Amino acid sequence: MDFEIDKDELQSAIDVFGVDAQFGMLQEECAELIVAVNKRRRGSDGYYENLIEEIGDTIILIEQVLIYLNDNERIQAAIDAKMVRVRQRIAKHDLNAKADFIVNHHVPDNNR
Numbered sequence: 001m002d003f004e005i006d007k008d009e010l011q012s013a014i015d016v017f018g019v020d021a022q023f024g025m026l027q028e029e030c031a032e033l034i035v036a037v038n039k040r041r042r043g044s045d046g047y048y049e050n051l052i053e054e055i056g057d058t059i060i061l062i063e064q065v066l067i068y069l070n071d072n073e074r075i076q077a078a079i080d081a082k083m084v085r086v087r088q089r090i091a092k093h094d095l096n097a098k099a100d101f102i103v104n105h106h107v108p109d110n111n112r
């Protein structure tokens with residue numbers, strides 16, 4: 001993620017609070033992000049500021065966990081595999097959309 005976060009400060013947080021505490025914080029922040037996303041879905045007043053704040057909180061904790069795991073190669077492999085699935089789902093969706101268009105906008109052959 002292309003945000004400016006001081007890696008030394010993130011490492012300090014892990015050193016000072018401990019990795020278990022930071023995993024616990026990640027869990028809490030993920031839960032708060034779920035609530036924020038739900039507020040957006042419901043169209044609650046002020047959802048946007050809350051959503052931005054919780055995304056920021058979650059990224060800070062994810063970055064700490066990434067430092068602790070120190071296994072970006074496997075994480076990248078997991079991302080690559082998921083992105084293959086995303087591309088497949090997009091392609092399938094496109095095909096379905098085209099099929100729906102053809103079905104819903106069928107023009108008899110004699111009118112083409």
Ligand SMILES: [Mg+2]
Nearest residue numbers: 029032054057
């Ligand atoms: Mg939070």
